Amino acid sequence: MKSIVRDMSLAKSGHLKIDWVKEHMPVLNRIREEFEKTQPFKGLKVAICLHLEAKTAYLAKVIKAAGADVYIAGSNPLSTQDDVCAALVEDGITVFAKHKPDPEEFKQHLLMTLEVEPDLIIDDGGDFVTLLHAERPDLIKNIRGGCEETTTGVIRDKALQKTGDLPFPMIAVNDGYCKHLFDNRYGTGQSVWDSINRTTNLVVAGKTVVVVGYGWCGRGVALRAKGLGAKVIVTEVDSIKAIEAYMDGFEVMSLTEAAKRGDYFIAVTGNQYVISREHMENMKDGAILANAGHFDVEVNKHDLASLAISKREVRQNIEEYVLEDGRKLYLLAEGRLVNLGAGDGHPAEIMDMTFSLQAVSLAYINEHYKEMNNEIVTVPYELDLKVAKLKLEALGIAIDSLTEQQEVYLESWKID
Numbered sequence: 001m002k003s004i005v006r007d008m009s010l011a012k013s014g015h016l017k018i019d020w021v022k023e024h025m026p027v028l029n030r031i032r033e034e035f036e037k038t039q040p041f042k043g044l045k046v047a048i049c050l051h052l053e054a055k056t057a058y059l060a061k062v063i064k065a066a067g068a069d070v071y072i073a074g075s076n077p078l079s080t081q082d083d084v085c086a087a088l089v090e091d092g093i094t095v096f097a098k099h100k101p102d103p104e105e106f107k108q109h110l111l112m113t114l115e116v117e118p119d120l121i122i123d124d125g126g127d128f129v130t131l132l133h134a135e136r137p138d139l140i141k142n143i144r145g146g147c148e149e150t151t152t153g154v155i156r157d158k159a160l161q162k163t164g165d166l167p168f169p170m171i172a173v174n175d176g177y178c179k180h181l182f183d184n185r186y187g188t189g190q191s192v193w194d195s196i197n198r199t200t201n202l203v204v205a206g207k208t209v210v211v212v213g214y215g216w217c218g219r220g221v222a223l224r225a226k227g228l229g230a231k232v233i234v235t236e237v238d239s240i241k242a243i244e245a246y247m248d249g250f251e252v253m254s255l256t257e258a259a260k261r262g263d264y265f266i267a268v269t270g271n272q273y274v275i276s277r278e279h280m281e282n283m284k285d286g287a288i289l290a291n292a293g294h295f296d297v298e299v300n301k302h303d304l305a306s307l308a309i310s311k312r313e314v315r316q317n318i319e320e321y322v323l324e325d326g327r328k329l330y331l332l333a334e335g336r337l338v339n340l341g342a343g344d345g346h347p348a349e350i351m352d353m354t355f356s357l358q359a360v361s362l363a364y365i366n367e368h369y370k371e372m373n374n375e376i377v378t379v380p381y382e383l384d385l386k387v388a389k390l391k392l393e394a395l396g397i398a399i400d401s402l403t404e405q406q407e408v409y410l411e412s413w414k415i416d
Contacts, residue, residue, distance in 0.1 A: 001071075001116060004109065005085040006098045014087025017054035018061070021141065025055070025352035025396035027387060028062055035066035040363040042067030042313045047118035049110060049128050050149060051079040051340045052097050055348055057088050059122075059355040064093055065361070068120075073097050073113040075124035077106050078333060079340035091214050107131075114139050120366055121146035122358060123170070125294045128155030133165055144369040145169040147361045149354075151184070152270040152294035154376065161375050169372035171361045173354070178378035178387040179217045183354040187346030188339065189220025192266065192292045193228060195343030199332055200288065200319050205229030210262035212255060213269035214241040217292060221266050222250055255279055264288045266338075267298035277303035285327040289335070296335040304331065317342040356387045 022029065035041075050056040052074035066068045072088065074080035074097040083093045094116070096109035110131055117139060121128050123146055145168045148154050154174050162165040164232050173179055188215050197204065209225040210233045211218050218234070222245070225232050234245035235255040246252045259265075259279040263286070267274050270293045280303060291298040305311065308321035308329075319331045333341030345351070360383045365372070392399065400411070 001094060001111065003085075003089045003095045004098070004112070005089055005095050006082040008086045008089065010083035010087035011090045012083075014054075014057070014081070014083035014085070016089070017081070018057050018087055019086055021054045021348040021351075022058050024348040025058060025355070027352045027356040027390045028058065028359065030390050031131070031356050032065050035062060035359070035363070040366060041120070044119040044121070044197040044366070045069045045071065045116055046120045046362070047113045047116065047128065048072040048122045049075045049113065050122060050124045051075055051337075051345055052085060052095075053079060053235070053340070053345055054084050055345065055351040055355065057084045059358060060088060060093050061091060062355075062359055063122075063356075064091070066359075066363070067326075069116075070094065071096070071113045071116045071118065074108045076105075076337055076340055077101055078336050078342075079345065090202075096256070105375070111136065117142045119144050120362055122362060123151065123153055124149045125146070126160075127169065128151040129153075129160065129167070132157055132167060133160060137167070137254060139158045140167045145171070145215055145365040145372065147171045147173045147358055147365065148376075149358070150174050150270075150294055151217070156164075157376050163178055166374045166376070167186050168374055169365060169369060169377050170375075171363050171365050171377045171379055173358050173379060175360070176357050177384045178353045178357045178391075179379075183346060183350055184216035185220040185223075187220070187350035187354075188217040188268070188292055189224035190221075190350075191339035191343060191346045192221050192290070193224045194267075195339045195341075196264070196290060196332065199315070199338075199342045200330075204289075207231070207263040208233060208261050209266065210235065210258045210263045211250075212267040212274050212298075213271075213293075214238075214245045214264065215268065215270075218268040219248075221268055222248070223291060225264075230264075233261065239388045240319055256282070259283050262287060264290070265299075266290050268292045269298060270294055272297045273300040273303075274298050276300040278305065280304060280323075280329060282331060286330070288330045288332065290332040290338040291335050292338055294337065297336045299331060301331070301335050304329065353387055353391055356390065357383065360386060 071094045096112045209230040211222045236242040259282040268284040310322045314320045
């Protein structure tokens, strides 16, 4: 099947981007060396749905180096980079993706990636799995299993598992230690503010930032906002996480109350319409709204449009909504993932760990799928440990080991 990309003449720029991240992904380079020898995916088709930028492109090249025929589509219309797509095609990977396609074209690209009848998948937000279940169950039969990248995707897969509809085993890579502890927290924290700052060119210090949701991503966003000099308010629906945010030094209150005070609002929940009319009606003039969850549903764009008397793009990736009373609210990146819709996503060194975990998890599920049920599978601890050890080696850091006596002590109920 022939690739669908916007402009092959952009390939040179894409190669430079991929070469840059490769230089800063030492763990994935080690995994590639191993895979080139062992060829775990030899003769298999692997379909990938991820944010199609340079770091994802290098993961795709590693999977190809492991013997696979690789087919890839973007998981977000705004995060796909056309030059990276062109470079991948030159490297022998089949790509179905363009930056900012219309909704039907975007969906068609996902379907085309699945229509190659893959043996394994890497999914983002459950896009592949839900599309297969809802519309193309005929394409499920050859799929051995796959890996899920995000919190949102794991939630959707668990919902399918609960009703007995998950069609094959999926490893919850998002829940692996080397993913959520670093990618979700430090990756999201840095990339969200990198994107907001470059998009708005406004100061953060002294402003009030409202972080909606205090999961690992929310923790990262709040921590970096604090580091930039902001006053940070956290809103939550989970009592335990609310106490955690309070003890981490942040103000905690309802979003209805926080709406009156915020200069920046960043939704990080993975849920629908968490910032809605009742909040927008109370926001101050000039408030900036952004989403760092998954889909463009966290900020209720329907409510925002119904409140506005006019709308225009005032700067790339900034939409201005003028309300009837003259107040202006600004939505970043069309309410899609701000760190990818208006930026380059997480730092390469962070995605080095995440994508290394993706690669070894995919090899694991290919090796063990016959023993698995159609359910969400926890990342085996030895895979997390492997990635962590490789990361420490790359950093030149040595750590201690337990003595044999200490290991015996920890496994004993006696106190000697």
